[in-house]
Amino acid sequence: MDLTNGPEPCVVCGDAATGYHYRCMTCEGCKGFFRRTIQKNLQYHCKWNNNCAIDKTTRNQCQFCRFRKCIDVGMATDLVLNEKQRIAKRKLIEDNRERRRAETVTIKAKPDTPTSDDLTDEDQNIIDDIVIAYEQTAIKVTKTYPVPDDESVPKEKVDENSIDVWQQLAEVMTPSIVKVVEFAKRVPGFLQLNVDDQILLLKSCCMEIMCLRAACRYDPVNRTLTLQNGLLLKKNQLNHGGLGLLVEPIFDFAVGLSKLQLDQTEIALLAAVLLMQSDRTGLKEPEAVEKLQDAVLGAYKRYIAEQRPMQPVHWAKILMKVTDLRTISTRHAERVLCIKLDSPGELPPLFLEMFDEGAQKI
Incomplete structure (x- = not known):
């Protein structure tokens, strides 16, 4: 009116x-x-x-x-309502009033009821277990040594099809792979999954978690990246050896990751998210993986909401890093497949196992 x-x-x-x-x-x-x-x-x-x-x-x-x-x-x-309709309408109105009164009483009686953005005790337990698992399986780099800046060393293009290059990478990465397996076994719920699914998840995420751990050793001040064997690299030195084949994309990823300034808890939870990806092709029981994935993602998101209330887009930026790491891993898997076709029987068994075709279709 x-x-x-x-x-x-x-x-x-x-x-x-x-x-x-x-x-x-x-x-x-x-x-x-x-x-x-x-x-x-x-x-x-x-x-x-x-x-x-x-x-x-x-x-x-x-x-x-x-x-x-x-x-x-x-x-x-x-x-115009008849008598029966009027009685039904009056009852509906009274029922709605009573329901609203009951809801009001419940809210007043439980003023500390957590909202969807509040960390629960279950969330905190998941976070604590994952952080402990990540820290206990980290490779401690106690000594570093830089690559000498010797201008006399020819910066020739590295042959990425060289078996020696991949053998060198396998030797450097072996300790890290062992640590990733140990980390996965300590993540809550992982060992309760189907055994075949455990193996598939490990194959799929191993390179991603290793790249994440390497990226966390990036020094944005000196622009150096420390590998797990203590080798201190600058990006312009990557043509000096076969490691450039693997490290260059990690270098680029590390630069972006450093800008997020993630704390140790966020890094550990990101590693757990990489492990629990329910969309990996070939899972026999994806629903079980998805249940664990949802629990980790929920705890992670609520942790960020509590720790970074003034950074509403921080969570979205972290999820983008998951995509970046999966892309890096997929590209390496494609390179291994090409070399496998060109030189069958010559690749290190470690790479044939890690980059199994079925485990890397994502």
């Missing part, structure tokens, strides 16, 4: 209307008159010529003409 210029008139008698009743703008008097007529099935007769003028002062003089005008202006008889 537009009350700017006062109340609108009732379309039946011209009195001040109170709203739409039975599809027409009417006053309370005409609304009640129309309802009673229909509910009681009342019959009226005009004492005059069946054409009485109906207004505010005459509306009670001829009920027949008043009701006929109600019909003529469009009041709907089918909208």
Whole structure:
């Protein structure tokens, strides 16, 4: 109703209307008159010529003409509730009022009920277990040694199809692979998964977690990356050996990761997320993996909401890093497959196991 210029008139008698009743703008008097007529099935007769003028002062003089005008202006008889319908409606209203009162009492009785963004005790237990697992399986780099800046060393293009290159990489990566396996076994729920699914998840995430751990050893001040064997590298030195084949994409990833300034808990949880990917092709029981994945993601998201309330997009940026790591791993798997086709039987068994075709289709 537009009350700017006062109340609108009732379309039946011209009195001040109170709203739409039975599809027409009417006053309370005409609304009640129309309802009673229909509910009681009342019959009226005009004492005059069946054409009485109906207004505010005459509306009670001829009920027949008043009701006929109600019909003529469009009041709907089918909208008037019968006695059974009125009782049902009244009960529904009372039920809704009672439900709202009960909800109000519940809220007052439990003022500390956690919201969806609050860390639960279960979340904290998951986080604690994962952080401990990650820290206990980390490779401690106690001594570093840089690659000498010897300009006399020719910076020739590394042949990435060289078996020697991949053998060198296998030797460097072996300790890290062992640590990834140990980490996975300590993540809550992992050992309860189907054994074949455990193996598939490990194959799929191993390179991703190793890349993550290597990227965390990036020094943004000196722009150096420390490998697990203590080798201290700068990006412009990658052409000096076969390690450049593996390390260059990790270098680029590490630069972006360092800008997020993740704490140790966030890093550990990110590693667990990489492990628990329920969309890995070939899983026999993906629902079980998805259940663990949801628990880790939920705890992770709520941890970030609590620790970084002023950084609403931080969570989205972390999920993008998961995609980046999976892309790096997939590219290495494609390289291994090409070499396997060109030089069958010459690749180190470690790589044939890690980059098994079935485990790397993501």
